Amino acid sequence: MEISPDAWVLHEWRGVQLNATIVFTWGVMALLALGSWAITSRLSTEETVSRWQVALEVIVTTIRDQIAEVGADDPGRYLPFIGTLFLFIATANILAVIPGYQPPTGSLSTTAALAICVLIAVPLFSIGKRGLRGYLRSYIQPTPLMLPFALVGEISRTIALAVRLYGNVMSGTVIVGILISVAPFFFPVVMQVLGLLTGLIQAYIFAILAMVYIGSASRSRQASDDPSIQDTGD
Amino acid sequence: MDAATLIAVVSILTAGLTIAIGSIGPALAEGRAAAQALQAIAQQPDAANTITRTLFVSLAMIESTAIYCFVVAMILIFANPFANRAIEAASQGVGG
Numbered sequence: 001m002e003i004s005p006d007a008w009v010l011h012e013w014r015g016v017q018l019n020a021t022i023v024f025t026w027g028v029m030a031l032l033a034l035g036s037w038a039i040t041s042r043l044s045t046e047e048t049v050s051r052w053q054v055a056l057e058v059i060v061t062t063i064r065d066q067i068a069e070v071g072a073d074d075p076g077r078y079l080p081f082i083g084t085l086f087l088f089i090a091t092a093n094i095l096a097v098i099p100g101y102q103p104p105t106g107s108l109s110t111t112a113a114l115a116i117c118v119l120i121a122v123p124l125f126s127i128g129k130r131g132l133r134g135y136l137r138s139y140i141q142p143t144p145l146m147l148p149f150a151l152v153g154e155i156s157r158t159i160a161l162a163v164r165l166y167g168n169v170m171s172g173t174v175i176v177g178i179l180i181s182v183a184p185f186f187f188p189v190v191m192q193v194l195g196l197l198t199g200l201i202q203a204y205i206f207a208i209l210a211m212v213y214i215g216s217a218s219r220s221r222q223a224s225d226d227p228s229i230q231d232t233g234d
Numbered sequence: 235m236d237a238a239t240l241i242a243v244v245s246i247l248t249a250g251l252t253i254a255i256g257s258i259g260p261a262l263a264e265g266r267a268a269a270q271a272l273q274a275i276a277q278q279p280d281a282a283n284t285i286t287r288t289l290f291v292s293l294a295m296i297e298s299t300a301i302y303c304f305v306v307a308m309i310l311i312f313a314n315p316f317a318n319r320a321i322e323a324a325s326q327g328v329g330g
Binding site: 066069160163164166167168170171174201202204205208209212 | 284287290291294297298301302304305308
């Protein structure tokens with residue numbers, strides 16, 4: 001049984017393998033880019049607004065509200081990054097209703113790439129907000145003894161982010177594959193529906209956790225005791 | 235029993251144990267988290283949005299331990315690195 005779309009090679013040309021992960025990732029990217037280009041090329045501020053524009057506005061404002069609720073003071077700064085993460089993962093997971101499609105998030109390479117994006121984005125946003133000195137000083141708060149723990153936490157939460165998304169999506173695919181051979185027709189469909197739900201929730205979790213990490217690194221120390229959501233590095 | 239069979243037996247047993255033990259803790263923890271969240275929503279229905287959001291995030295966090303166990307079990311069954319090595323060694327032993 002294939003537990004990753006990496007092993008599914010669609011095309012091979014002079015030793016360069018084009019596997020399903022790359023193809024479906026570019027498919028999702030093309031769908032998102034073309035869709036948003038087609039919608040935003042005909043934006044209007046008149047009284048009649050196309051329903052696609054309304055849908056896009058709902059998505060953007062919802063993501064912006066969620067970012068603001070997690071504790072960022074200016075959501076517009078983080079909206080492109082967090083919104084892209086959420087939209088890409090959510091689309092990649094939802095498209096699993098199409099037969100023959102395998103979610104690229106079910107491959108550890110994709111999720112590791114996304115998690116590394118978060119790993120790089122955290123210091124970038126933090127330095128942009130507090131300066132290099134302020135960011136580096138956050139590692140030795142409250143004492144320099146915490147430095148190794150902070151570094152290990154940084155690495156381990158990146159791995160956790162990658163493996164969580166990969167494990168969730170991959171487990172959905174594997175369970176459906178096992179159920180098809182054990183109890184066909186009905187139970188796989190139920191598990192597929194459950195897989196759609198977990199796919200959406202995982203997209204939300206990934207985006208929210210990225211925002212929590214960025215927010216906790218870029219917030220100043222006085223304001224960092226926000227009780228609503230705390231940085232858990234697990 | 236040759237080495238490959240032994241490795242297969244141990245891998246399957248360990249995979250079963252991994253998923254069995256590894257799902258007990260997260261199951262208890264998720265039930266507890268959900269119960270506490272329901273209690274909190276019953277006491278303060280106004281804060282339901284914040285509680286639900288935090289609940290989802292913490293459920294995903296708790297669930298990830300079970301997911302790690304699942305990934306380890308999958309690796310043990312489908313992509314066991316030691317089984318391949320044993321099979322290679324056995325084929326070399328036969329060939330040479």
